[in-house]
Amino acid sequence: MYKGYLCLILHGHLPFVRHPEFDYFLEENWLYEAITETYIPLILMMERLLDEKIEFKLTMSLTPPLICMLKDQLLQNRYLRHINKLIELCHREIERTRWQPHFQKLALMYLDRFLLAKDTFIRFNNDLVSAFAKIQDTGSLEIIASCATHGYLPLMEITTTSARAQVKVGVSVYEETFGKKPKGFWLPECGYQPGQDYILKECGIKYFFTEIHGILHGNPRPKYGIYAPVYCKSGVACFGRDWESAKQVWSSIEGYPGDYWYREFYRDIGYDLDFDYIKPYIHPDGIRINTGIKYYRITGSEDKQVYEPERARERAAEHAGNFMFNRERQIEYLYDVLKRKPIVVAPYDAELFGHWWFEGVMWLDFLIRKIRYDQKIFKLITASEYLQEYPRNQVITPSLSSWGWKGYNEMWLQGANDWIYPHLHKASERMAELVKLYPNENDGIRKRALNQALRELLLAQSSDWAFILATGTHTSYAIRRIKEHILRFTTLYEQIKSNSIDVEWLEDIESKDNIFANIDYRLYQ
Amino acid sequence: MKRLVLKLKEKIKNLKLKKLIKKRKLKSKKLLFKEEQFPQQIKMEETKYYTPSVPTYYPKVEELPLGYGEDRLVLQTRDPWWIHAYWEITPKTYEKLKTELKEDFLKAKKVLRVYDVTNIIFDGTNANSFFDIEINDYANNWYIDTKGAGRSWCVDLGLRLPNRFITILRSNVVSTPLDGPSWITDEEWMVPEEIFARLYGMGLGLGLSSPVGKEWHKEIKERLFQPLASGAVASWVSPVKKIEKERKFWLVVNTELIVYGATEPDATVYVQGRQVPLRPDGTFSLRFALPDGVQVIPVKGISKDKLEERTITPVVSKETR
Numbered sequence: 001m002y003k004g005y006l007c008l009i010l011h012g013h014l015p016f017v018r019h020p021e022f023d024y025f026l027e028e029n030w031l032y033e034a035i036t037e038t039y040i041p042l043i044l045m046m047e048r049l050l051d052e053k054i055e056f057k058l059t060m061s062l063t064p065p066l067i068c069m070l071k072d073q074l075l076q077n078r079y080l081r082h083i084n085k086l087i088e089l090c091h092r093e094i095e096r097t098r099w100q101p102h103f104q105k106l107a108l109m110y111l112d113r114f115l116l117a118k119d120t121f122i123r124f125n126n127d128l129v130s131a132f133a134k135i136q137d138t139g140s141l142e143i144i145a146s147c148a149t150h151g152y153l154p155l156m157e158i159t160t161t162s163a164r165a166q167v168k169v170g171v172s173v174y175e176e177t178f179g180k181k182p183k184g185f186w187l188p189e190c191g192y193q194p195g196q197d198y199i200l201k202e203c204g205i206k207y208f209f210t211e212i213h214g215i216l217h218g219n220p221r222p223k224y225g226i227y228a229p230v231y232c233k234s235g236v237a238c239f240g241r242d243w244e245s246a247k248q249v250w251s252s253i254e255g256y257p258g259d260y261w262y263r264e265f266y267r268d269i270g271y272d273l274d275f276d277y278i279k280p281y282i283h284p285d286g287i288r289i290n291t292g293i294k295y296y297r298i299t300g301s302e303d304k305q306v307y308e309p310e311r312a313r314e315r316a317a318e319h320a321g322n323f324m325f326n327r328e329r330q331i332e333y334l335y336d337v338l339k340r341k342p343i344v345v346a347p348y349d350a351e352l353f354g355h356w357w358f359e360g361v362m363w364l365d366f367l368i369r370k371i372r373y374d375q376k377i378f379k380l381i382t383a384s385e386y387l388q389e390y391p392r393n394q395v396i397t398p399s400l401s402s403w404g405w406k407g408y409n410e411m412w413l414q415g416a417n418d419w420i421y422p423h424l425h426k427a428s429e430r431m432a433e434l435v436k437l438y439p440n441e442n443d444g445i446r447k448r449a450l451n452q453a454l455r456e457l458l459l460a461q462s463s464d465w466a467f468i469l470a471t472g473t474h475t476s477y478a479i480r481r482i483k484e485h486i487l488r489f490t491t492l493y494e495q496i497k498s499n500s501i502d503v504e505w506l507e508d509i510e511s512k513d514n515i516f517a518n519i520d521y522r523l524y525q
Numbered sequence: 526m527k528r529l530v531l532k533l534k535e536k537i538k539n540l541k542l543k544k545l546i547k548k549r550k551l552k553s554k555k556l557l558f559k560e561e562q563f564p565q566q567i568k569m570e571e572t573k574y575y576t577p578s579v580p581t582y583y584p585k586v587e588e589l590p591l592g593y594g595e596d597r598l599v600l601q602t603r604d605p606w607w608i609h610a611y612w613e614i615t616p617k618t619y620e621k622l623k624t625e626l627k628e629d630f631l632k633a634k635k636v637l638r639v640y641d642v643t644n645i646i647f648d649g650t651n652a653n654s655f656f657d658i659e660i661n662d663y664a665n666n667w668y669i670d671t672k673g674a675g676r677s678w679c680v681d682l683g684l685r686l687p688n689r690f691i692t693i694l695r696s697n698v699v700s701t702p703l704d705g706p707s708w709i710t711d712e713e714w715m716v717p718e719e720i721f722a723r724l725y726g727m728g729l730g731l732g733l734s735s736p737v738g739k740e741w742h743k744e745i746k747e748r749l750f751q752p753l754a755s756g757a758v759a760s761w762v763s764p765v766k767k768i769e770k771e772r773k774f775w776l777v778v779n780t781e782l783i784v785y786g787a788t789e790p791d792a793t794v795y796v797q798g799r800q801v802p803l804r805p806d807g808t809f810s811l812r813f814a815l816p817d818g819v820q821v822i823p824v825k826g827i828s829k830d831k832l833e834e835r836t837i838t839p840v841v842s843k844e845t846r
Contacts, residue, residue, distance in 0.1 A: 014573065027574075030573055030574060034573070080629070089624070095813070096781070096812050096813055096814050097813075097814055097815065098797070098813055099813055099815065099816055099820060100814050100816055103814065138651040154602070155601060157602070158599060158600075158697050159600065160600070190557045194700075194702075196806075212728050215728075216706055216725055216728055217702060217703045217704070217705060217706055217707065218707065218711055219703070219707040220707055220711045220714070221706055221708075221709065221710045221716065221720075221721060222714075222837075223714040223715070223716040224716075225721070225724030225725060225727070225728045226724075227724065227728075228576070235629070242728060243728055244727060244728075248567045250565045251565070252564055252565050255565055257565070258565070259568075262795050265572065272779075274779075274781060277781075277812060286818060291740070315652070330727070334727075337720060337723065349566070349569060349570060351569075351573050352569050355572065355573070356568075356569045357569075357573050377658075384526045387751065394713075394714040399702040399703060400602060400700075400701075400702040401702070403566070404567075405567055406604060406605075408602075408603060408604035408702070409602060409603050409604065410603050410604055410607075411567075413601060413603050413609055418609060418611065418666060421593075421599070421601065422599070422611055422613070423589055423597060426593050447734070464574065467570065467574075468574050471567070471571050473571075474574075478574075480586050483586045483587070483588070483589055484586055486589055487586070487587055490715070
């Protein structure tokens with residue numbers, strides 16, 4: 001008999017970066033790299049599992065910015081340009097490494113991967129969201145919704161309307177994309193502020209996830225710790241993240257991704273090779289960047305050794321076995337103590353798999369197969385299925401919490417980024433004012449301006465900008481984005497109020513910040 | 526009657542809470558939740574936004590306004606112990622105060638008065654307690670150490686004179702979360718202390734060996750709030766355990782070999798048996814990473830009508846000393 005469940009969640013998110021005004025824009029590479037290294041490998045993995053009829057249950061969030069970018073034609077075409085360049089570089093690499101068979105083997109491996117990525121991309125008519133939707137329809141994958149632009153909700157406590165708009169727009173993008181209502185919701189950065197569950201309730205959401213202490217420090221004390229969901233007073237269920245399984249992946253000492261046989265993320269031929277040779281494949285201004293072709297393994301010393309895919313694969317299988325073993329013991333123990341089937345909740349950033357942890361998708365693949373065939377202690381499950389089996393749960397108020405640095409709001413509220421809040425709060429207030437002034441606008445131009453104002457406000461609210469400011473490296477792009485969206489918002493606000501909308505300019509920013517094609521500004525209430 | 530009982534219960538809870546807060550204050554160590562615990566997670570997230578250096582091609586963006594010409598004081602929660610206040614005072618308000626207070630204006634100290642308004646509806650006079658923080662004239666925001674978790678706070682920005690306090694701005698009310706598990710259990714979902722202690726420790730990744738007994742709170746926390754991986758932040762640049770280098774100087778040398786040549790544009794050229802694409806003018810060039818040892822590189826050209834053939838064979842030997 002199975003004694004419990006593991007709920008794996010992959011949180012897929014990238015901030016909205018799209019610059020039609022430039023022919024080449026470096027930060028768009030974030031998307032292209034994630035497509036090649038994470039999203040396509042995940043799609044292929046799930047397709048293989050389905051093909052081989054291997055039962056699995058996964059949960060994934062795809063945030064609205066990610067959905068909008070994956071569905072955007074300009075970015076789709078630019079991705080093809082990007083992958084074609086990489087394929088060309090691979091061919092040159094295969095030639096160049098002719099006398100170094102260990103390297104040539106890797107160049108061939110990358111060529112295979114890039115060709116497969118391109119084929120897969122084209123197979124889904126350049127629309128990877130449709131691929132995820134198709135897999136969701138099989139019942140093995142549950143896609144959950146998230147905030148409009150990954151806004152960090154606890155810091156919208158004083159502008160609740162913004163928090164509500166983040167959720168409402170997020171849910172409406174989900175419905176538009178997948179043709180049904182989302183059951184679950186991913187709170188950006190697991191940021192939960194007591195009471196905000198009412199917003200989720202209003203939007204028909206059944207459950208969300210928090211960081212461990214969101215539940216453990218909740219009130220009253222949670223009887224089952226984090227191994228059963230609780231209901232908030234609104235009736236929305238809340239599942240807490242398990243640290244033990246998180247630690248196995250994230251710990252800098254024991255964590256799997258640091259294994260010496262795994263591929264080293266920070267050694268890339270974009271930096272390693274002769275400038276004249278690599279120049280056509282890096283930034284057009286001659287700035288060296290990552291290409292995605294990396295030949296070394298972590299090694300454990302500065303004298304990096306050549307990557308050996310077979311050894312790395314063995315390690316991924318071992319790590320998957322280790323992870324499973326630990327969950328078996330954990331779940332067995334919990335079952336004895338709790339007298340009911342526990343759920344162990346393990347959420348990760350999707351982009352961890354394949355991008356940073358090159359072998360991550362392989363690990364996941366091994367893990368899913370092993371769970372299916374090598375043990376009988378626990379099964380994979382989604383949160384909504386668990387709620388069907390255990391509809392009766394304790395009611396508590398979870399604590400303020402996030403999965404960010406130090407567990408609360410500090411990552412997004414510190415010396416490096418606190419200057420953004422006066423502007424964000426003011427713009428939120430002004431947006432509310434506009435909606436009050438024009439509760440039902442029919443005038444085409446003004447309506448467009450109101451919609452665009454909401455787009456600009458939401459874009460400024462992405463938690464990504466505050467996060468980048470906090471990390472303190474290469475902050476110029478994040479600063480620029482916050483300023484740009486706030487300034488565009490302010491101009492729109494002034495033009496709308498003074499009835500002097502500059503249509504040409506409006507069209508220009510509509511074409512640049514074209515996220516949420518069908519947004520309705522009245523969601524801001 | 527029922528209400529009264531409830532109120533009483535609340536009061537008792539409050540008392541307990543206060544006691545516990547006092548107890549906690551005695552513990553000198555601040556409880557920092559998972560500080561430096563998962564630097565890898567942050568690091569990984571960071572790699573999503575990877576950019577190599579400051580790109581230079583952005584057109585300049587205008588600056589944001591310094592203020593919005595409004596009096597306001599906003600409070601936000603940072604964590605169980607700290608709250609953040611930011612404010613703007615208009616010159617008009619200043620002038621008004623100056624006229625009203627006359628010479629007192631210069632004597633007055635500008636302070637943030639932090640009210641503990643836990644479980645009350647604050648009317649300006651009924652705070653549980655308060656403390657003042659003197660601030661300078663240039664500050665427009667402040668991080669406030671409230672020294673107690675799980676409370677509600679309200680802040681006045683004001684002027685303090687020996688005999689009175691003048692409120693300039695009053696903030697919104699914020700609540701801070703508890704920094705440990707709640708002391709409140711509900712009857713229906715009661716759980717023995719020991720079991721909860723185990724679950725608590727397990728949830729936080731301490732395994733099955735969580736301590737039990739009276740001291741569990743303390744013990745777990747002491748273990749919990751120690752950084753999981755000491756020195757973890759030093760490995761900021763790499764997922765590997767960083768090996769400290771004594772000095773930073775370094776040198777890397779690699780060699781590559783360029784083989785190039787020319788023939789009739791319509792000829793066929795093979796290098797080490799593999800055909801090479803020719804440029805329209807009949808030239809070609811190849812680039813190889815050159816390892817130590819001897820490389821024999823036969824280059825064979827064949828005319829279009831296949832009647833003529835030439836082979837030239839460079840032999841390259843490389844040695845690294």
